[in-house]
Amino acid sequence: MRINCPYCGNRDVAEFSSMGEEPAKRPDPQQADAQTAFVDYVYLRNNPAGPNKELWYHGQGCRQWLRVNRNTLSHKILGVSLAAGGDQNGK
Amino acid sequence: MKYSLFSLAANTLTKHKNWKPALVDAHPKAKYDAIVIGGGGHGLATAYYLAREFGLTNVAVLEKGAIGLGNVGRNTTIVRSNYLLPQNGVFYQHALSQWETLEKELNYNVMVSQRGVVNLFHSDAQRDAFARRGNAMRLSGADAELLGRDKVQKMMPFLDFDNARFPIMGALLQKTGGTVRHDAVAWGYARAASELGVDIIQNCEVTGFEISNGRATGVQTTRGTILSEKIGISVAGNSSMLAQMGGFRLPIESHLLQAFVTEAVKPLIPNVITFGAGHFYVSQSDKGGLVFGGDLDGYNSYAQRGGIYTLRDVVESGMAIMPMIGRIKLLRSWGGTVDMSMDGSPIIDRAPVEGIFVNAGWCYGGFKATPAAGLSFAHLIARDEPHKIAKAYTLNRFASGHIIDEKGQGAQPNLH
Ligand SMILES: Cc1cc2nc3c(=O)[nH]c(=O)nc-3n(C[C@H](O)[C@H](O)[C@H](O)COP(=O)(O)OP(=O)(O)OC[C@H]3O[C@@H](n4cnc5c(N)ncnc54)[C@H](O)[C@@H]3O)c2cc1C
Numbered sequence: 001m002r003i004n005c006p007y008c009g010n011r012d013v014a015e016f017s018s019m020g021e022e023p024a025k026r027p028d029p030q031q032a033d034a035q036t037a038f039v040d041y042v043y044l045r046n047n048p049a050g051p052n053k054e055l056w057y058h059g060q061g062c063r064q065w066l067r068v069n070r071n072t073l074s075h076k077i078l079g080v081s082l083a084a085g086g087d088q089n090g091k
Numbered sequence: 092m093k094y095s096l097f098s099l100a101a102n103t104l105t106k107h108k109n110w111k112p113a114l115v116d117a118h119p120k121a122k123y124d125a126i127v128i129g130g131g132g133h134g135l136a137t138a139y140y141l142a143r144e145f146g147l148t149n150v151a152v153l154e155k156g157a158i159g160l161g162n163v164g165r166n167t168t169i170v171r172s173n174y175l176l177p178q179n180g181v182f183y184q185h186a187l188s189q190w191e192t193l194e195k196e197l198n199y200n201v202m203v204s205q206r207g208v209v210n211l212f213h214s215d216a217q218r219d220a221f222a223r224r225g226n227a228m229r230l231s232g233a234d235a236e237l238l239g240r241d242k243v244q245k246m247m248p249f250l251d252f253d254n255a256r257f258p259i260m261g262a263l264l265q266k267t268g269g270t271v272r273h274d275a276v277a278w279g280y281a282r283a284a285s286e287l288g289v290d291i292i293q294n295c296e297v298t299g300f301e302i303s304n305g306r307a308t309g310v311q312t313t314r315g316t317i318l319s320e321k322i323g324i325s326v327a328g329n330s331s332m333l334a335q336m337g338g339f340r341l342p343i344e345s346h347l348l349q350a351f352v353t354e355a356v357k358p359l360i361p362n363v364i365t366f367g368a369g370h371f372y373v374s375q376s377d378k379g380g381l382v383f384g385g386d387l388d389g390y391n392s393y394a395q396r397g398g399i400y401t402l403r404d405v406v407e408s409g410m411a412i413m414p415m416i417g418r419i420k421l422l423r424s425w426g427g428t429v430d431m432s433m434d435g436s437p438i439i440d441r442a443p444v445e446g447i448f449v450n451a452g453w454c455y456g457g458f459k460a461t462p463a464a465g466l467s468f469a470h471l472i473a474r475d476e477p478h479k480i481a482k483a484y485t486l487n488r489f490a491s492g493h494i495i496d497e498k499g500q501g502a503q504p505n506l507h
Binding site for chain 1: 329331332335340341342343344345389390391392393394398400433489490502503504505
């Protein structure tokens with residue numbers, strides 16, 4: 001598997017670490033159901049078999065966090081963008 | 092039919108042409124008292140104990156492919172109970188004691204070999220940690236022995252004791268640990284369950300649940316709808332997929348774990364050896380191949396195949412303790428999809444949907460658990476209450492804070 005880093009170009013997966021699927025928005029600690037919302041946020045996962053929006057860290061390259069859309073069945077990379085500055089749709 | 096020396100002799104006389112199939116290839120009925128989804132080691136064991144311990148024989152095991160081709164047939168066959176936390180220690184020690192009598196019980200040779208598991212240590216700090224673990228194991232009823240360097244050297248003279256970076260200073264030994272023939276466990280449980288009247292239905296993929304008024308009443312499958320008031324999910328790496336069908340989420344990520352086998356050589360590795368300074372463990376199969384593995388590839392995957400960089404890392408770790416393996420040829424490698432939970436410990440509990448039960452989160456270590464997981468899951472399904480050895484394996488421990496995190500890694504499954 002190779003990931004096309006926006007800074008460094010196409011690099012072997014061994015240079016990166018995966019943080020898993022991108023979590024939903026962090027809940028507001030003040031909201032009424034904050035306790036349940038945080039348990040969901042920290043522990044529960046969709047864990048899809050197919051396209052998965054993930055966060056990866058290019059530790060042995062530019063040290064940037066990346067948003068990677070990757071198919072967990074085929075390992076095909078469907079899109080890569082910088083996590084910094086973008087929203088959750090990669091914009 | 093009972094397997095024995097007599098049945099072997101009798102069948103030899105008829106040139107082995109009259110052996111009966113080990114299990115009935117069943118067709119789905121419209122309704123069962125209980126359904127177990129997944130014909131891996133755990134699902135088949137669950138069905139067996141439902142029939143044997145709890146008198147439920149109108150039971151079906153639904154397997155999407157053929158039994159024994161999931162993780163139960165892909166693992167590196169190691170059984171042990173060297174855990175630190177009491178919740179795990181007691182559970183896995185129970186499993187180990189079940190292995191000791193399983194062959195007699197199932198009338199099937201699953202090749203239980205208590206050859207010992209040796210965890211090497213390479214620093215003073217690690218010796219202290221292993222001594223503590225050994226004490227914890229003894230408190231949970233397991234056996235543990237701290238070995239000095241000379242004892243290890245006597246047992247395994249071929250190790251690189253004076254490696255400059257990771258000298259071998261000693262080891263923690265669990266004598267009763269060892270290996271069990273993995274796929275034989277699937278066949279053995281399947282045959283015994285089938286004999287007790289359980290329907291083992293292959294090529295029957297579950298594609299959804301029948302749910303009415305918040306209660307599960309059956310499953311949709313590629314071979315039609317099958318009704319049951321009690322449905323157990325035991326699908327290892329596919330747990331989240333089944334949860335999705337039921338409309339809930341699990342504290343689980345599916346990850347990739349690889350295993351490697353070399354060409355066969357004469358008896359070389361007397362037991363199971365693990366490297367303490369990297370991730371590498373090895374044993375030798377009865378055919379003579381060295382069977383070894385290491386870390387997860389590290390990213391979510393359902394692909395059942397992994398990358399070459401993991402192989403490189405595992406082999407480098409192997410070379411650090413056993414330079415002699417540098418000349419052996421690797422024959423095969425494969426991957427399996429493991430259900431990594433958020434604290435590295437399993438879940439045997441009711442699902443958020445009434446009528447559905449979950450057995451999942453076995454990570455890379457659920458093979459050794461098979462008999463105890465089957466017994467506990469059957470207990471839960473039959474009696475609707477947890478077995479005493481599995482009380483801690485609840486889903487709500489993540490909400491209540493009672494997590495069972497052996498390594499203290501937190502909710503990052505690729506680090507467990
Ligand atoms: C490479 C590797 C090495 C390992 N080494 C060890 C080890 O040394 N020691 C140890 O203790 N553990 C080890 N494990 C872990 C162990 O193999 C698993 O934890 C254990 O086998 C999981 O339980 P199981 O046998 O029931 O799983 P499986 O055999 O995977 O059973 C699950 C079954 O569910 C079926 N299924 C999935 N979805 C559906 C559906 N929708 N409908 C119907 N059926 C479905 C699958 O086809 C599969 O047969 C290892 C795992 C791997 C991958």
